Amino acid sequence: MPEAPAGTLYRGREGMWSWVAHRVTGFLIFFFLLVHVLDTALVRVSPEAYNAVIGTYKNPVMGLGELGLVAAIVFHAFNGIRVMLVDFWKNGPRYQRVMLWVVVGLFVVTMAGFAPRHLMNVFGGH
Amino acid sequence: MTATTEARSPIPAPRSPRNRRTTRTNYELYGWVFMRASGVLLLVLIFGHLFMNLIDGDGISAIDFGFVAGKWASPLWQVWDLLMLWLAMIHGTNGVRTIINDYAERTGTRVVLKSALYLAFTVTVVLGTLVIFTFDPCPPGSPADLLPSFCTA
Amino acid sequence: MQTHQYDVVIVGAGGAGMRAALESSTRARTAVISKLYPTRSHTGAAQGGMCAALANVEDDNWEWHTFDTVKGGDYLVDQDAAEVMAKEAIDAVLDLEKMGLPFNRTPDGLIDQRRFGGHTRNHGEAAVRRSCYAADRTGHMILQTLYQQCVKQDVEFFNEFYVLDVLLTDDLSTGDVPDGQPVRVSGVVAYDLASGEIHVFRAKSVVFATGGAGKIYKTTSNAHTLTGDGMALALRRGIPLEDMEFFQFHPTGLAGLGILLSEAARGEGAILRNSEGERFMERYAPTIKDLAPRDIVARSMANEVREGRGAGPNKDYVLLDLTHLEPAHIDAKLPDITEFARTYLGIEPYTEPVPVYPTAHYAMGGIPTTIDAEVLRNNTDVIGGLFAAGEVACVSVHGSNRLGTNSLLDINVFGKRAGISAAAYAATADWVDLPQEPAAAVVGEIERMRDAAAGERVSDLRRALQESMDANAQVFRTAESLTAALTDIRTLQKRYRSVGVQDKGKQFNTDLLEALELGFLLDLAEVVVVGALAREESRGGHFREDFPDRDDAAFMKHTMAYRRPSAAEPGETEIRLDHKPVTVTRYQPMERKY
């Protein structure tokens, strides 16, 4: 398409960015889930195989990835609740922006609780 | 109706020609409701799952065959994980379907991507379900130290 | 070039055009041609209301309404027409309600009504609540509702088509066609903005509903697109224009910008004050004060400013005070106009008075028609199949000064009548041939402009015209100022001949259209000024400082302006004035006091 030169990006606000984030996180979680089910399926193959794969999760890089995944789930989940409030609560649309900041706040709190523990387990476990 | 003037812009229209076929089913409505209902359930299921696996005890470093097998010995966790598997897969598949509908513009691309999606869905769900149900926590011939403690080999 | 054929072609998709279309499309094959998408028409800007003696909240009847209309128009109103309008007003409002128009409601669930300038109980005793309204977006609701009905009826629209010529069976512009000889319309020529192509519409009936011409002035409440196309096309084809010297200046335009703040503000209790905080309207109209008719209020305001009691750094505006009204009341009844004050002047009307000054608002004059919307080519003969309704027409229900809310009424009542008449005419008439090369004049004009090497700039000429009209032909006029305006216009008309457009493209060439519109504006301004010069009296919206009194003996008559070949300068044209008697039925002229 001769879209030359490209137009600028639409400057949406909180509603748009939260939607982008919701979409991206949902998509990521989905692909992780596929992988996750596959690796868990290895328990049917043999304990060794399973442990071998799970073992790779225990290296720091995967540990960080795991952290990201949890962050994605946490955001997606909290924002999902926000979306539902927008859907079903009469004043939801009016407070969507406030609710997004609450989601972000809850996200930070949850991750602050989870991340140190998880990283300790990953890096300090052995 | 307005007189239609023939396409005059050499910039290809950002929209494909209007080919809206009215569906007149509640399919999208149910999908929408399901996303929300499953979302609430998933919130509980996934957070419980994450808590058990990553926070309780020693976190991820403690996960191994023995841990999993130990969990699935209990019907509660069997049902929990099964529900989670199904709900998350349907929820996620429906979500990704939406995304494909949004971004894949040509019908061909759409068909290919969606077929792949549904295939992945089927494989994953069938596999996961089989694993949960046919799982043997104490596979014969495995080293005992890998197995949960209740396996008296 | 493409040719289309319809029984009825309606030019203009504002309130009048669409109201006509609703009637005619059920009776005859109808096309509506509009230079704007229908919902972009300026009817949508109307705010205050549409009056009808529904008597939903107060005792009222259509005779009082007729009287107010006649008196408000300073007795230049044709009283038979005013009577028709006031009588049919009630159904016009109820029709709209049935089409779904969301009027504000009384506690009983009836259509609510409020006060408006010049509308009174029992022949001037006190202000009456007669204006039916939907907050301060009545025009918006009317336009949307009519468009909705057009969608329902599947009316055929040609949007962004500019009608640039009307085709008649005889050339009236020479003045040689004898009275009494039948003349008919055969169609219109339109320019499709999107493709740049010419379309000829052959029709048995043509309805003009092209709206006003406020853009001859600089400070105006009118849209950029209100360039009086319909009036000018008629004038050029030899059809007279009636009472064009009467232009209404609405008292409360946002100072400097001209954006309108509806009279509804005063209807809801807002007060005009000068720099000393005085409610000066008490001096000019002791009985109904701020709700006097517009011409009186506008002049009073201009007078305050002239006598040094204007507000602001340059003492050149007065203040509209809403601060004593409850914010909740303002939000419920006047949400849009208060927002205009906030957006465009940064003024918070809850707490600060709003700077206002008169703004050119409404053309009382226009294409002369009968009460059945048939276009007259002289005082008696109608042009077969040609109709006009709305602001483009002069029935004349507004005389020399239109009362607020009477225009939305006018477009509904006479729009409907035009639609019915047009369809009825098309049902019985046979086809007449289009002239040879129907589009030749339009094509010639367009090509000349597009091909002209860089000539005069449209915007320069337009600005000069508008500034001259604001300075010389506004609220106060004198022979001197009007002569100055006329000189300016003549010069500009000459310069217009060498106007050139920069955009040479075919598609969506708005540069070219603006040039054509300027031509219309110049021709109309000339008629306004020539008429104003000749009318040596003051009446309604036309106030001559050198003739401050109304002169019924000499001027109780309509002006009919014809554009004819100039006797003095061959090849040129001039405006010739004639007169038409005013129809008086019940109300003899009296002095107009409020």
Add this chain to the structure above:
Amino acid sequence: MTTVLETTGHATPEPAAEVGAIPSFDVTLRIRRFLPDTPEAEAYWEEFTVTAHGTDRVLDAMHKVKWEVDGSLTFRRSCAHGICGSDAMRINGRNRLACKTLLKDLDIKKPITIEPIKGLPVIKDLVVDMEPFFASYREIMPFLITNGNEPTRERRQSAEQRERYDDTTKCILCAACTSSCPVFWTDGQYFGPAAIVNAHRFIFDSRDEGAAQRLEILNDREGVWRCRTVFNCTEACPRGIEVTKAIQEVKRAMITRAF
């Protein structure tokens, strides 16, 4: 290509000066242009610098360019005060009406970018083909539907019933909402917020009896369910309509109906 116009100003003092001393300043407009008549038509950016005054809107600056610099610059406009819905365009990345956006409210130190609204075919410069937009509007049956028994006088409606749908009667069909919606950009099949707003206006009108049909239409694959509550529409609406709220109310009405 950059065209710079030296300050020409209006010949006479702007009447706006009446409102107070109005400072004048230079603004640069960066406009995305597309001229279809040129043989190899392609979109490009062009900058214009003009002098403006304190109460000027983006539309005034654009007029200045059109009237004094480049007559071929093309855009729609009519009323110039935000009620006709002609001039929705993308100003500094967001959909707005040019006639309702005051220059002084924008950051004029940087060029102001102006682009056509997204998701509809560009005809020329800022003019897009609105036909698809109006087609969606027409599909939702935007007119009062009643069962034929016409009362002689008006239908009664209480002030509260009237208030119920007040917000969505304000729509001027400017398309700022629909063309700000990411779902609409993707393939343009989505009915779009404006159509839903106008359906809402009737669905919640106590006099109307066509709600079921309209809900049926919007229950479509391309109907309300495609809305992902992005809120761009609500932010973009120049009439301050709570668009997303209206959409949610329509969704809820459908759910109530289905269960």
